Amino acid sequence: MTDETRTMQDVWVQASDWLRDRVGSNNHTAWIAPLDLGGIEADEAAIAAPTRFISDWVQRHYADAIRDALVHAGAPVTRLSFRVATAPRATAPRKRSDAARPTPVEPEMSAPLDARFTFDNFVVGKPNELAHAAARRVAEGGAVTFNPLFLYGGVGLGKTHLMHAIASEVRARRPESRVLYLSAEQFMYRFVQALRERTVMDFKEMFRTVEVLMVDDVQFIAGKESTQEEFFHTFNALVDQGKQIVISADRAPGEIKDLEDRIKSRLQCGLVVDLHPTDYELRLGILQSKTDSLRGQYAGLCVEPGVLEFLAHRITSNVRVLEGALQRLFAFASLVGRKIDMDLTQDCLVDTLRSSDRKVSIEDIQRRVAEHYNIRLSDLVGQKRVRTIARPRQVAMYLAKQMTTRSLPEIGRRFGGRDHTTIMHGVRKIEELCAEDHSLAEDVQLLRRALEA
Numbered sequence: 397m398t399d400e401t402r403t404m405q406d407v408w409v410q411a412s413d414w415l416r417d418r419v420g421s422n423n424h425t426a427w428i429a430p431l432d433l434g435g436i437e438a439d440e441a442a443i444a445a446p447t448r449f450i451s452d453w454v455q456r457h458y459a460d461a462i463r464d465a466l467v468h469a470g471a472p473v474t475r476l477s478f479r480v481a482t483a484p485r486a487t488a489p490r491k492r493s494d495a496a497r498p499t500p501v502e503p504e505m506s507a508p509l510d511a512r513f514t515f516d517n518f519v520v521g522k523p524n525e526l527a528h529a530a531a532r533r534v535a536e537g538g539a540v541t542f543n544p545l546f547l548y549g550g551v552g553l554g555k556t557h558l559m560h561a562i563a564s565e566v567r568a569r570r571p572e573s574r575v576l577y578l579s580a581e582q583f584m585y586r587f588v589q590a591l592r593e594r595t596v597m598d599f600k601e602m603f604r605t606v607e608v609l610m611v612d613d614v615q616f617i618a619g620k621e622s623t624q625e626e627f628f629h630t631f632n633a634l635v636d637q638g639k640q641i642v643i644s645a646d647r648a649p650g651e652i653k654d655l656e657d658r659i660k661s662r663l664q665c666g667l668v669v670d671l672h673p674t675d676y677e678l679r680l681g682i683l684q685s686k687t688d689s690l691r692g693q694y695a696g697l698c699v700e701p702g703v704l705e706f707l708a709h710r711i712t713s714n715v716r717v718l719e720g721a722l723q724r725l726f727a728f729a730s731l732v733g734r735k736i737d738m739d740l741t742q743d744c745l746v747d748t749l750r751s752s753d754r755k756v757s758i759e760d761i762q763r764r765v766a767e768h769y770n771i772r773l774s775d776l777v778g779q780k781r782v783r784t785i786a787r788p789r790q791v792a793m794y795l796a797k798q799m800t801t802r803s804l805p806e807i808g809r810r811f812g813g814r815d816h817t818t819i820m821h822g823v824r825k826i827e828e829l830c831a832e833d834h835s836l837a838e839d840v841q842l843l844r845r846a847l848e849a
């Protein structure tokens with residue numbers, strides 16, 4: 397071994413240790429440990445990864461961290477190049493070439509977990525309490541009581557947060573059990589790669605030997621036939637073995653278009669839980685919790701009374717937007733040296749507040765439609781079937797579907813606990829009628845404009 401390679405290894409060992417703190421030890425094992433530092437030329441470091449998948453993932457998620465780590469270890473690099481190494485690595489912590497066959501589940505199969513997405517950091521309120529309880533139940537382990545756990549809900553309501561929390565908790569409680577967490581997109585990507593490289597048997601074997609399989613955003617496989625087929629078999633094999641499966645999606649299984657019926661019905665076999673849109677109390681709770689952690693980052697900054705209540709009241713779209721607004725307030729206040737009060741909030745969040753203003757709620761729609769047709773709101777959401785009430789009700793259902801991001805089951809709930817198929821029927825009916833009935837089409841346009849105003 398030459399001096400030069402020894403030095404290179406020293407640099408890499410030091411950088412790799414530093415990265416462990418930065419990315420967390422699970423991510424380190426999965427993504428950093430398999431890498432090698434091939435060499436440094438001028439200001440460019442050559443990083444060797446054992447597979448294309450790892451190489452792509454690391455480039456997308458850890459390039460900046462690796463650059464920082466190398467600088468920290470005394471190598472002033474500004475650029476990285478990646479290559480897939482075929483030769484056995486000299487200092488590999490996990491040498492693939494040493495293994496007689498691949499370990500049943502390679503750590504790199506699992507996507508990295510965000511260390512902030514834990515149960516401790518998840519604020520529980522009425523809209524998410526069932527999803528939270530079910531997620532906790534799965535994370536605790538023991539006999540599998542529902543399989544799969546299917547979590548669904550609109551954008552930014554905490555699905556991924558709960559998925560990561562389950563995976564982290566299982567790994568912490570039972571480090572020996574293999575938890576595989578990945579998005580449906582990664583599942584497809586790996587499957588296609590296995591087809592290309594003729595390693596489908598390894599692929600099957602790897603998936604079928606996990607204890608807990610977690611697939612995020614499963615709606616992604618809709619319309620992708622071979623991936624669906626493979627997913628179906630993987631799913632069945634794991635359920636047969638009594639292994640836990642957790643799935644998330646942006647809508648209920650029955651509502652995912654272009655998903656095979658047999659998969660839909662499989663997904664509905666376990667516990668299907670909806671993360672409801674947040675209510676005021678939950679938003680306020682989340683803001684308070686995030687404020688506590690931001691105070692740690694921005695020492696000396698505090699939030700004046702009334703600001704969090706104002707935000708919880710005005711930003712109702714989703715938690716991601718709420719979080720982003722609060723972060724922006726802290727960053728802005730620290731930059732301009734002002735306190736976080738109502739004035740600063742109005743100055744800093746003009747755009748966010750304006751776009752929230754444009755949001756229409758199902759309640760607004762119902763109220764407006766009831767007024768327009770001169771019927772009582774209670775009748776609009778009630779059970780009467782006379783045409784003079786049933787038709788306006790369908791108009792309101794149609795507008796709710798068109799003008800809000802709420803799912804059909806969610807709309808059904810707001811219309812006196814109706815089934816999502818009833819809502820779908822109502823929406824279609826109005827679509828059809830509008831094509832032939834001008835006065836109804838005009839009514840709908842009028843209502844829409846009034847609601848948007």
Ligand SMILES: Nc1ncnc2c1ncn2[C@@H]1O[C@H](COP(=O)(O)OP(=O)(O)OP(=O)(O)O)[C@@H](O)[C@H]1O
Binds near residue numbers: 517519520549551719
């Ligand atoms: N109840 C909650 N408590 C604390 N943070 C939350 C809660 N719900 C959501 N968040 C935060 O909101 C952000 C968005 O959540 P997450 O990424 O889990 O959404 P999602 O439902 O997976 O949405 P998408 O479908 O867009 O990926 C995250 O930063 C998450 O930590």
